[in-house]
């Protein structure tokens with residue numbers, strides 16, 4: 214229940230919707246007792262944002278902080294962030310299915326304003342080192358591209374008294390990677406490989422790669438001057 218308050222203090226009952234002020238014959242409407250008429254019910258989510266500055270700030274924190282912002286590629290996420298003028302600093306969780314290495318540099322740059330970022334989960338495929346033609350990044354390239362963001366997060370976390378490691382912001386989730394399940398040895402010539410996806414083979418390789426990257430990122434964070 215939302216109780217907007219007038220500037221003078223008393224509660225403004227007009228937009229308070231309760232069960233008794235609704236009727237099936239008036240869908241989407243509420244009864245306004247002050248004018249004795251059925252009026253259009255104001256949209257409830259935006260009402261929270263409009264009540265007052267404090268409620269607006271709190272609702273915004275929940276909206277941006279508790280939701281996962283999901284994108285197909287890092288390229289799209291970069292476009293979103295560079296054109297979005299909302300409070301990006303409140304965003305905590307991002308998900309990217311396909312990591313495109315060609316646009317990785319501007320992507321990591323675009324994340325720098327996200328000082329409260331806790332997790333960016335990305336699919337393994339774009340990181341895979343077993344792919345013949347377009348391999349994923351080496352750990353050292355990843356460290357180089359992520360360092361400006363990691364510095365910002367390290368500073369932000371320590372100011373807030375958080376003990377989480379900024380290196381753990383990156384999470385690479387397993388995907389059905391045929392390159393990692395290949396057993397024919399034609400890894401450098403995938404076009405001739407007919408291996409089917411084999412989870413037993415693929416998952417440990419994907420996990421190993423993620424752990425190698427995470428170890429390098431943790432080393433880089435440990436080496437940063439406070």
Ligand SMILES: [Zn+2]
Nearest residue numbers: 341390392393
């Ligand atoms: Zn792979």
Ligand SMILES: [Zn+2]
Nearest residue numbers: 395397406408
């Ligand atoms: Zn194969």
